[in-house]
Amino acid sequence: MAFKKLNSSKYMGELLKNYFASLFLDDGRPVAWCSSVGPVELLRAMGFKVFFPENHAAMIGSSKTAHEHIPSCVAKGYAPEICSYLTSDIGSFLDGFCALEKAFGYKELPRPSVIVYQTNQCLDVAEWFKWYGRYYKVPVFGVDSFRQLMSVDESAIGAIVHQLKNLADNLAPIAGKSLNMAALKESVAISKEGSIFWQKVLNAAAAHPAPLTFFDAITQMAPAVVMRGTKEGADYYKTLLSELDERVKSGVAAIDGEKVRLYWDGMPIWPKTRLLADFFAERGVNIVASTYANSWIFSALDPEKPLESMARASLELFIDRDEEYKSAYISRMVDFFGAQGIIFHDCRTCPNNSNNRYGLAERMKNKKIPTVTIQGDMNNSLLFNENQTVTILEAFLENIT
Numbered sequence: 001m002a003f004k005k006l007n008s009s010k011y012m013g014e015l016l017k018n019y020f021a022s023l024f025l026d027d028g029r030p031v032a033w034c035s036s037v038g039p040v041e042l043l044r045a046m047g048f049k050v051f052f053p054e055n056h057a058a059m060i061g062s063s064k065t066a067h068e069h070i071p072s073c074v075a076k077g078y079a080p081e082i083c084s085y086l087t088s089d090i091g092s093f094l095d096g097f098c099a100l101e102k103a104f105g106y107k108e109l110p111r112p113s114v115i116v117y118q119t120n121q122c123l124d125v126a127e128w129f130k131w132y133g134r135y136y137k138v139p140v141f142g143v144d145s146f147r148q149l150m151s152v153d154e155s156a157i158g159a160i161v162h163q164l165k166n167l168a169d170n171l172a173p174i175a176g177k178s179l180n181m182a183a184l185k186e187s188v189a190i191s192k193e194g195s196i197f198w199q200k201v202l203n204a205a206a207a208h209p210a211p212l213t214f215f216d217a218i219t220q221m222a223p224a225v226v227m228r229g230t231k232e233g234a235d236y237y238k239t240l241l242s243e244l245d246e247r248v249k250s251g252v253a254a255i256d257g258e259k260v261r262l263y264w265d266g267m268p269i270w271p272k273t274r275l276l277a278d279f280f281a282e283r284g285v286n287i288v289a290s291t292y293a294n295s296w297i298f299s300a301l302d303p304e305k306p307l308e309s310m311a312r313a314s315l316e317l318f319i320d321r322d323e324e325y326k327s328a329y330i331s332r333m334v335d336f337f338g339a340q341g342i343i344f345h346d347c348r349t350c351p352n353n354s355n356n357r358y359g360l361a362e363r364m365k366n367k368k369i370p371t372v373t374i375q376g377d378m379n380n381s382l383l384f385n386e387n388q389t390v391t392i393l394e395a396f397l398e399n400i401t
């Protein structure tokens with residue numbers, strides 16, 4: 001069964017091409033590298049061009065070559081069990097492989113003037129980015145965040161705001177200017193707009209039949225990650241939303257004869273995306289929603305309170321929350337999207353995005369939501385057993401239909 005392409009994808013390809021071209025343009029604007037859910041609005045407000053190493057790592061995963069590069073990083077003393085984004089990205093760098101070459105023609109990553117991360121997602125990202133800081137001999141600034149939050153209170157927000165202000169002071173000599181609050185408000189407003197439309201795009205999958213799949217979402221999310229906080233990125237999702245609305249109005253299903261709707265929790269398995277997309281499509285199964293794609297929705301952003309709302313938005317992310325919050329969130333999502341079950345991806349090198357490890361799957365079963373757990377990895381295909389996974393998924397589908 002064919003995987004139905006979205007027409008907007010062509011426009012997205014052009015947008016991304018232009019965005020990456022801007023990173024390599026010698027226009028005097030410094031390049032900052034930023035973690036995927038880090039303080040990008042601040043960087044854009046201060047005039048930085050922003051590159052996201054995690055996007056590059058995901059491209060390495062999609063290229064199916066990550067496992068070839070991981071040993072080069074391991075040889076430098078990094079354990080094979082840690083984040084395979086880190087190990088494959090540094091490994092490919094050491095091997096002289098750049099995933100931007102095939103996609104956009106660039107043989108190297110855009111050279112950073114500064115590297116910025118926030119530990120709201122994990123600690124591995126700090127070690128990953130510091131490696132590049134040492135290599136390029138550029139400053140690396142971190143925002144130390146919180147995890148396992150039951151609620152996002154003022155003390156946690158205050159601690160992040162304090163660090164964001166320090167970050168702005170540290171960035172000023174590199175940017176050649178201080179943080180201008182009017183520019184930050186504008187940057188937050190644009191980021192908020194992009195987030196709202198990205199959420200609308202994802203929510204379109206609540207329709208029966210759903211006009212998009214998880215596999216569309218993880219492709220279409222590129223502007224939400226890479227162009228977060230840009231007007232062009234926000235506008236893209238208006239175009240995509242129109243296409244999806246048309247599909248809904250005309251009853252066009254992303255998966256012909258949609259029979260089963262599922263929810264995906266955990267990282268994508270980038271080298272096996274096509275295999276899994278075909279597996280589900282052939283069986284009339286649509287994975288209609290995921291925790292992962294939803295992670296780039298920053299509902300709390302508010303241009304009237306730029307720093308506070310950036311702090312709140314960064315802490316309200318699913319990955320920062322405690323198990324109670326996660327259980328309630330996933331139940332809500334399953335309900336909203338009309339999913340009949342959940343696939344948990346136990347991602348071997350990203351415990352931070354593997355939510356099956358502290359009883360969440362069992363709690364879902366107690367709520368009469370069927371679940372299945374598969375083993376894999378976002379980048380390292382050697383940690384994915386195709387036969388075993390197919391057998392597990394087939395048995396699960398047989399049980400719930």
Ligand code: SF4
Pocket residue numbers: 054083084085086121122123124125349350351352353378
């Ligand atoms: S959240 Fe997971 S995939 Fe992302 S950098 Fe951290 S360990 Fe790697």
